[in-house]
Amino acid sequence: EIVLTQSPATLSLSPGERATLSCRASQSLNTYLAWYQHKPGQAPRPLIFDAFDRATGVPARFSGSGSGTDFTLIISSLEPDDFAVYYCQQRSSWPLTFGQGTKLEIK
Amino acid sequence: EVQLVESGGGLVKPGGSLRLSCVASGFNFNNAWMSWVRQAPGKGLEWVGRAKSKAAGGTIEYDAPVKGRFIISRDDSKNTVYLQMNSLKTEDTALYYCTADHRDGYFIYWGQGALVTVSS
Numbered sequence: 001e002i003v004l005t006q007s008p009a010t011l012s013l014s015p016g017e018r019a020t021l022s023c024r025a026s027q028s029l030n031t032y033l034a035w036y037q038h039k040p041g042q043a044p045r046p047l048i049f050d051a052f053d054r055a056t057g058v059p060a061r062f063s064g065s066g067s068g069t070d071f072t073l074i075i076s077s078l079e080p081d082d083f084a085v086y087y088c089q090q091r092s093s094w095p096l097t098f099g100q101g102t103k104l105e106i107k
Numbered sequence: 108e109v110q111l112v113e114s115g116g117g118l119v120k121p122g123g124s125l126r127l128s129c130v131a132s133g134f135n136f137n138n139a140w141m142s143w144v145r146q147a148p149g150k151g152l153e154w155v156g157r158a159k160s161k162a163a164g165g166t167i168e169y170d171a172p173v174k175g176r177f178i179i180s181r182d183d184s185k186n187t188v189y190l191q192m193n194s195l196k197t198e199d200t201a202l203y204y205c206t207a208d209h210r211d212g213y214f215i216y217w218g219q220g221a222l223v224t225v226s227s
């Protein structure tokens with residue numbers, strides 16, 4: 001099973017700042033990695049597929065990069081609506097697995 | 108508009124059974140691979156299993172913690188996917204999301220979830 005390790009566990013930033021979230025895989029994923037945003041009481045929202053493809057309707061301030069074992073989600077300028085938990089997820093091999101999440105909180 | 112609506116959650120004793128249903132609308136269900144993803148209280152997301160479309164062979168796959176206890180099935184005539192949960196354990200307590208797969212392994216559409224509580 002591929003283990004995804006996200007860092008940091010919690011990120012405290014202010015609106016307008018840049019957020020950098022990391023996801024490291026225990027083995028190579030090629031680019032088979034997605035990112036999701038999850039807010040309390042809501043369904044997770046897909047943001048990025050295949051490392052850098054933004055999902056439909058996702059603002060351009062969200063960008064993904066990386067390949068192999070190291071991936072990054074960048075939010076270029078945080079808006080109040082962006083504070084949530086973010087998960088990475090791989091589809092490179094069975095079983096499908098998620099990272100443990102990064103909580104992005106308002107500083 | 109895409110909708111996934113789960114139902115059937117509730118409180119069940121350890122060792123008991125429960126069946127979740129998920130009715131889909133707004134997309135081509137027949138061609139969709141449907142997964143269940145769960146989130147235990149205070150924990151992260153965990154993939155439970157999926158049912159591939161008939162066109163893809165209709166294969167059902169499960170993650171190790173539920174294999175042999177949970178059964179996923181689908182009824183394409185009703186746009187519905189099911190999760191039959193047997194021999195439930197306290198660690199199965201979670202919010203269970205129904206999802207539609209994208210690119211054979213991502214989750215593009217999500218329901219609001221059905222809460223399953225396993226407790227004596």
